[in-house]
Amino acid sequence: MAGVKALRCPKCEEESQSRTEFLCPRCKVVMEAVIETGHLTRSHFLEIRRRTGRSIWRWHEFFPIRNSVHVVSLGEGGTPLILASRLGREVGLGNLYLKNDTMLPTGSLKDRSNSVGLSKARELGFETAVAISTGNAAASAAAYAAAAGLRCVVMVPKETSFAKIAQARAYGATVVCLEGDFDNDGAKLYSAAIERFGWYDCLSTNPYRNEGKKSYAYEIFEQLEEHVPHWVIHPTAGGTGLVAMWKGFNELLALGWAHRLPRLVAAQSEAAAPVVAAFEKGADDVQPVPVGKTVAESIRVGYPSSMGWRALKAVRASKGTAAAFNDDEILEAQSLLGRFAGVFAEPAAAVSLAAARRLRERGILGRDEIVVCNITGSGLKQPSSIRFSEEELRPIAPTLTALRQHLEGQKA
Numbered sequence: 001m002a003g004v005k006a007l008r009c010p011k012c013e014e015e016s017q018s019r020t021e022f023l024c025p026r027c028k029v030v031m032e033a034v035i036e037t038g039h040l041t042r043s044h045f046l047e048i049r050r051r052t053g054r055s056i057w058r059w060h061e062f063f064p065i066r067n068s069v070h071v072v073s074l075g076e077g078g079t080p081l082i083l084a085s086r087l088g089r090e091v092g093l094g095n096l097y098l099k100n101d102t103m104l105p106t107g108s109l110k111d112r113s114n115s116v117g118l119s120k121a122r123e124l125g126f127e128t129a130v131a132i133s134t135g136n137a138a139a140s141a142a143a144y145a146a147a148a149g150l151r152c153v154v155m156v157p158k159e160t161s162f163a164k165i166a167q168a169r170a171y172g173a174t175v176v177c178l179e180g181d182f183d184n185d186g187a188k189l190y191s192a193a194i195e196r197f198g199w200y201d202c203l204s205t206n207p208y209r210n211e212g213k214k215s216y217a218y219e220i221f222e223q224l225e226e227h228v229p230h231w232v233i234h235p236t237a238g239g240t241g242l243v244a245m246w247k248g249f250n251e252l253l254a255l256g257w258a259h260r261l262p263r264l265v266a267a268q269s270e271a272a273a274p275v276v277a278a279f280e281k282g283a284d285d286v287q288p289v290p291v292g293k294t295v296a297e298s299i300r301v302g303y304p305s306s307m308g309w310r311a312l313k314a315v316r317a318s319k320g321t322a323a324a325f326n327d328d329e330i331l332e333a334q335s336l337l338g339r340f341a342g343v344f345a346e347p348a349a350a351v352s353l354a355a356a357r358r359l360r361e362r363g364i365l366g367r368d369e370i371v372v373c374n375i376t377g378s379g380l381k382q383p384s385s386i387r388f389s390e391e392e393l394r395p396i397a398p399t400l401t402a403l404r405q406h407l408e409g410q411k412a
């Protein structure tokens with residue numbers, strides 16, 4: 001296993017030997033785990049590829065855990081990278097791939113983060129984990145805390161999908177539904193509870209947890225037979241996925257295993273698009289934006305204060321872009337994923353396809369470029385987003401005549 005050499009501030013680059021102080025005392029930004037990988041050679045890469053396990057832990061040299069006895073895994077990672085040819089033809093892309101994280105243990109990308117984060121919690125000796133989330137992170141933290149033998153408290157906004165609340169509760173978590181301004185009042189309560197009760201933080205304010213999504217880079221690189229895609233499009237709320245992927249691909253490049261870097265796209269809902277707003281203004285940091293109602297509830301974050309500025313930096317460094325979409329565009333993308341690729345994604349996860357479609361229409365994505373859309377969450381998280389007419393579900397008599405009439409009515 002790898003372990004952590006130090007925690008380093010990504011702004012001033014000061015290092016700390018403390019393992020539990022997550023904020024830089026000078027800059028007040030989230031520290032970054034420094035993991036020594038410079039000793040790895042091509043032989044190590046070939047050995048990794050020969051490993052039989054498919055979870056993210058086959059890449060354990062890149063994660064901040066010293067002893068494998070602490071690893072908490074539910075089999076996360078190794079999700080399919082689907083060449084979606086039929087869907088690609090529909091949107092004008094000849095090499096469109098879907099990284100299908102709907103198949104992760106709790107149905108969302110958060111499992112990549114929480115497997116690493118809760119492994120570190122166990123290594124550090126914590127007893128209670130806490131997450132504040134619009135749903136996916138809460139359910140995932142609850143599952144991994146249960147596997148680790150830790151108590152878990154999750155805080156969610158009162159509008160959260162019942163399916164996500166039920167999932168977290170099924171794993172034994174204490175669920176707290178919050179009223180008020182979730183981004184502000186909820187965040188203050190969360191920080192105060194961590195400080196007062198000594199709970200383990202399961203959000204992007206935890207540098208260990210943030211390492212988990214680097215696994216996107218490793219898996220995509222391996223699944224493309226040691227090729228790097230031209231573009232990776234990622235649904236974006238807090239920005240951790242973009243930051244972690246960029247770090248992962250840069251690690252592969254620095255080792256000489258990969259020979260170029262992808263361009264990144266931050267895809268958001270128009271109802272909550274602080275990263276897009278900052279990108280379009282040329283700003284160096286995100287600012288709070290008003291949050292509206294949206295079907296993309298999993299990425300409904302108005303102020304990603306922890307990692308937003310780093311997501312902007314990663315997108316710009318990659319020569320990528322950022323775009324936001326309305327609910328109609330997001331639901332159409334969700335429908336296309338289901339009808340043309342057989343993937344049932346929650347609306348927030350489908351925003352990556354909405355971005356691929358628009359960017360291709362505008363000529364930003366080349367027809368023959370390799371484009372990966374990260375599909376970050378299962379549609380079973382939010383089944384209410386699928387609409388049916390009353391007529392579609394009206395029972396019919398069990399006769400061929402009634403069946404024919406029903407089918408003809410659906411065509412109309």
